[in-house]
Amino acid sequence: MRRRSVGLVVVALLALTACELFESVDVITEQPDVVAPVPSLAPSDARAQLDGLRVTDRRPAGVPTYARDAFGSAWKDVDRNGCNQRDDVLLRDAVPGTTRVQVQHSCPHDVLAGTWVDPYTSRHLTFDDLKDPRQAQAIQIDHVVPLAEAWVSGAHAWPDERREQFANDLTVLLASDGPTNASKGSGDPAAWKPRKAFQCTYATHWIDVKHRWGLAVDISEATALTEMLQRCPPD
Template identity: 75%
Template sequence: MRIRAAILAVLLLPLAGCDLLEQASDPFDDTEAVAPAPSYSPSTAREQLPALRVAERRPAGVPDYSRREFGTAWKDVDGNGCNQRDDVLLRDAVPGTTVVQAQRSCPHDVLAGTWVDPYSGTQLTFTDLKDQRQAQAIQIDHVVPLAEAWVSGAHAWPAERRERFANDLEVLLASDGPTNASKGSSDPAAWRPKAPFQCAYATHWIDVKHRWQLAVDRSEARALTEMLATCDPS
């Protein structure tokens, strides 16, 4: 299931006018610039979940979490000239709404656009992402938070692997700032999105933990099982 399959049907409103949009170039439409968001299958997630290693919620001997253990934020790990924040903003925007500019080595520094929050369905339209208040209102979320990854096994990884995880486009989503703040470092046992988005959230979470060989605890696994039950039978 695609993370945004249910939410892109939300009625979209036109972008509000402003000087930036009047002066900027036409909306960016380069499908080769950033790979599309991957699909996640409920049937695959149901197979992957019981195969995940089960561990205690807070395993003994794990050092305290620190963000600096995951290296540079939004590092251009895919080498396309743009930081990961701009890559995610471009990928997750409602098609045809983004306004971009070339900046240094990046051909798609995102200036404006419309997004739909993957956890609440809230429509987010921003006219000037160089304005700090607007930039803070759309954030890049780690589906599996870094602090959660740390206690689930990342504390034992080499620093280079942690940095790759923190900047993996398949771990990242453009999200509403307040919603992302409420999610924080919680796992699915402590935080869930609105009901229509729980299937997409659970399948994505399981995919990340499976690909990166991270553990789950029992309460987390129960919550994921419950959310998978909300998926369509197909």
């Protein structure tokens, strides 16, 4: 037997119309080498990993209050390739051939423009100036397992360096639509789900992150993940 071991923020940027934020890119360059994509996991392997995860209460007693600062600097260049993790993810997740980049200091692919497909909604996002704060806000880097959720699932007990590594792990991160990322917040699969066509991939990704990082699940979360895995095709 296994051991039982956001608030919505309304901002004006999210109210801007699509025509204000999403504009076509008319200059593209060949992409530099992209970083490794997020790992894929066979549904049968995901089911086995889910069954092996430690189970805990949804709100475990004794867990300190979550603070973003506990996970260190946002988008720190932990892989030391000269670019911050946001630019690495934007480059990796862009529609091939659409990105416009520049060399900035030690970073060879500071991403200026491109097209992305939000995995959670399938919405196409095209930006021509990611130095414009409005456009930069409209495409965000999502932690598949949110930091606040990781915190209550075990990360509160980690040393600072391990939390910083998790927060900037490229296999935990996805480029996503800003409003959609805001609606997801810190929700786990019992509280928030992507479109049905992406639920199998989302569940396997979520489980893989929790398995690799030794994080727990609660009963409602595990139930929701099991339901999502039922949408997977046979291995």
